[in-house]
Amino acid sequence: MTAAPLAPHPHPAPTGIAAATTDLSKVYGSGDTRVVALDRVSISFHEGRFTAIMGPSGCGKSTLMHCAAGLDSFSSGSARIGTTELGSLNDEQLTRLRRDRIGFIFQAFNLMPTLTALENITLPLTIAGRKPDRQWLDHVVSLTGLSQRLGHRPGQLSGGQQQRVAVARALIARPSIIFGDEPTGNLDSRAGAEVLGFLRDSVRELGRTVVMVTHDPVAAAYADRVVFLSDGRLVDEMVQPTADRVLDRMKAFDARSRTS
Numbered sequence: 151m152t153a154a155p156l157a158p159h160p161h162p163a164p165t166g167i168a169a170a171t172t173d174l175s176k177v178y179g180s181g182d183t184r185v186v187a188l189d190r191v192s193i194s195f196h197e198g199r200f201t202a203i204m205g206p207s208g209c210g211k212s213t214l215m216h217c218a219a220g221l222d223s224f225s226s227g228s229a230r231i232g233t234t235e236l237g238s239l240n241d242e243q244l245t246r247l248r249r250d251r252i253g254f255i256f257q258a259f260n261l262m263p264t265l266t267a268l269e270n271i272t273l274p275l276t277i278a279g280r281k282p283d284r285q286w287l288d289h290v291v292s293l294t295g296l297s298q299r300l301g302h303r304p305g306q307l308s309g310g311q312q313q314r315v316a317v318a319r320a321l322i323a324r325p326s327i328i329f330g331d332e333p334t335g336n337l338d339s340r341a342g343a344e345v346l347g348f349l350r351d352s353v354r355e356l357g358r359t360v361v362m363v364t365h366d367p368v369a370a371a372y373a374d375r376v377v378f379l380s381d382g383r384l385v386d387e388m389v390q391p392t393a394d395r396v397l398d399r400m401k402a403f404d405a406r407s408r409t410s
């Protein structure tokens with residue numbers, strides 16, 4: 151587990167909703183293989199906030215993140231990024247929305263092995279045919295502590311450094327929201343703490359919005375709010391979480407699933 155975060159931080163006043171779902175359901179398969187992965191989930195992710203999504207394995211965390219981020223289709227209900235309804239977009243519009251307004255961080259860092267750290271960071275802009283804003287690039291690079299590694303390829307970087315490149319890449323196009331699916335899942339506790347600290351700073355200092363799926367109570371404690379899913383439903387939430395309180399909540403899930 152990663153080191154516990156330090157004191158609670160001051161919050162800027164929330165200005166709006168970065169992403170939201172209303173009665174969102176996702177059903178996989180049919181007949182005997184039918185699985186209701188999400189069951190009418192309504193949730194809002196406020197701008198300038200860091201939210202963690204937790205819950206037992208298979209409860210629908212990744213499905214919720216993927217549907218809310220426009221990576222996966224849903225069966226019913228709605229999802230929006232800002233004021234844009236995802237259900238109203240065709241594939242091309244959805245691709246553009248993901249590229250321009252959303253940053254992604256995955257457990258497997260998903261960097262391009264032949265590109266340098268700098269080229270990986272600026273890749274979303276290169277694809278969009280845009281030039282990096284020099285000041286923003288410098289700011290993101292200095293925040294990630296990667297200044298001395300920009301010419302290195304992913305294979306020449308540690309896991310933590312690679313994930314920091316991935317976080318910088320997620321930030322470079324100034325997305326309105328960043329989604330992370332177990333972003334520290336492949337990192338040791340020290341590297342995980344670095345990446346989580348960086349994500350938290352990007353919320354505090356850069357005003358970004360972060361939504362992160364995790365199974366680690368210590369990682370969740372970096373967030374401003376933790377939401378809990380169980381069997382595809384939103385069952386609880388906790389503000390100003392601590393690792394101990396999150397752990398207790400998760401143990402309550404385990405106890406209930408053993409008796410049900």
Ligand SMILES: Nc1ncnc2c1ncn2[C@@H]1O[C@H](COP(=O)(O)OP(=O)(O)OP(=O)(O)O)[C@@H](O)[C@H]1O
Pocket residue numbers: 178179185186187205206207208209210211212213214365
């Ligand atoms: N492509 C798929 N086809 C069929 N069922 C699926 C598919 N993807 C996920 N599921 C099912 O949907 C449910 C939710 O899966 P999901 O991956 O969202 O859970 P999770 O909470 O992220 O799990 P974990 O913590 O183990 O990663 C599970 O029961 C899973 O088996």
